[in-house]
């Protein structure tokens with residue numbers, strides 16, 4: 001964790017108490033994703049918390065795939081989750097675990113509960129079960145199958161396992177209390193019949209344990225000391241504890257809940273993100289507009305910026321929504337400090353330097369970072385014809401316009417000061433070229449005649465550069481709370497969230513761009529090489545804008 005002077009959060013307090021009282025000697029946490037989608041920024045919080053606590057208190061953290069629902073789960077998701085955890089900078093203890101590793105043990109414990117008279121096979125269908133369950137105001141009713149004998153339950157459960165019943169024909173439930181004020185305790189189902197093959201266990205099982213039954217027992221088998229989850233599981237805690245008390249488990253973990261991380265202008269639910277992918281609103285789970293870890297990675301967000309952001313949101317028991325600008329701030333902070341600088345002209349306008357020989361080429365020296373000598377220098381070819389951005393030239397200009405204007409001077413970043421003499425137009429009256437002069441002896445110096453440049457603009461040589469395309473991304477939703485109160489988030493998808501620009505001209509150094517960190521394209525923002533292109537295969541260079549230089553949404 002970054003700041004050792006920060007006050008402890010409530011989970012750290014619990015851990016420090018447990019360690020100092022000797023209740024435990026070493027903490028063990030776990031990150032337990034269900035492999036039914038790609039991870040998003042909310043999961044990043046859980047990852048940073050679980051792995052971060054293990055690091056801070058010299059414990060360990062497991063990665064466990066909570067794979068109890070074969071219908072929605074896939075290996076593709078397993079692989080992407082592993083990649084995301086590692087990319088964020090964490091390493092799990094030992095091998096990856098799967099809840100399905102424990103299916104045999106969980107089955108044995110189900111038999112144990114039946115033999116103890118604490119579980120029964122129930123033939124009610126889903127709808128009947130709902131009716132019998134009662135509601136928050138009314139107690140439920142006992143299932144008519146609740147008093148089956150232990151022998152009958154054992155036989156029926158064996159048959160469930162052997163595949164003798166169809167999906168949904170019956171289920172195994174634990175016998176707790178149908179009048180319990182906590183609905184979770186009203187004889188919850190712990191095994192369902194699903195004739196669906198599983199990505200880890202293949203055809204071995206046609207009955208699958210419920211999340212509530214499997215999760216805590218997985219924790220107990222792995223010796224997890226602090227099982228940290230989000231607030232929606234508060235109501236499940238008594239059930240979590242009931243299993244731990246009523247089964248001969250090898251250790252007694254505890255569950256602690258913290259509030260979910262929600263970010264405005266986005267949705268953080270795998271189901272909703274999957275809908276965006278399935279309906280083609282985005283190009284995939286790793287579309288740079290997605291709040292997924294893979295999307296943010298492709299966009300150029302750094303692991304550090306995500307860790308710093310998550311850290312800045314705190315660990316509490318109060319649900320809230322964090323402003324996405326707080327995430328963007330963390331990204332800008334990291335990139336401002338660490339991104340190498342480069343020049344790229346997005347909307348090129350030709351400039352001919354009339355007092356510069358056609359066959360001359362000077363190598364200008366430019367620092368890779370204005371404040372960081374350790375990042376070294378690069379050279380930029382200066383030639384008779386150049387490109388500047390169309391927005392950086394005006395015929396007349398005004399006081400506020402500190403760029404190139406006819407009869408006025410501007411500095412070309414890391415090169416000469418130039419003065420504009422003439423604007424050449426096409427038949428439609430559009431400016432297609434500017435004729436200018438360099439002011440001699442002004443590289444790294446002010447002019448001898450004392451007439452200073454109005455501002456500094458970026459440029460590239462018109463004869464020595466590389467072509468590229470850029471993708472400008474904006475927020476995926478225009479609504480601050482796209483899915484609040486049951487709103488259809490599909491209705492507030494931002495139609496301008498992606499603007500593709502081609503024909504951009506980048507400095508020659510970008511012919512072999514870095515793929516580990518975005519560049520700051522001077523005066524334009526931060527841009528990251530798109531990981532979906534293959535330069536070796538001859539694909540065109542594409543850069544994704546990670547983020548602009550400043551927050552344009554702030555009012």
Ligand code: ATP
Pocket residue numbers: 031032033034035041042043045046228229230259260261262268269270271
């Ligand atoms: P989703 O609603 O997106 O499907 P989930 O909670 O079902 O999320 P899991 O794969 O079960 O996803 O989550 C793995 C872990 O990440 C759990 O411990 C869960 O509590 C935690 N987690 C999920 N979403 C968030 C979030 N927004 N903020 C913090 N932790 C989260």
Ligand code: MG
Pocket residue numbers: 034
């Ligand atoms: Mg879940």
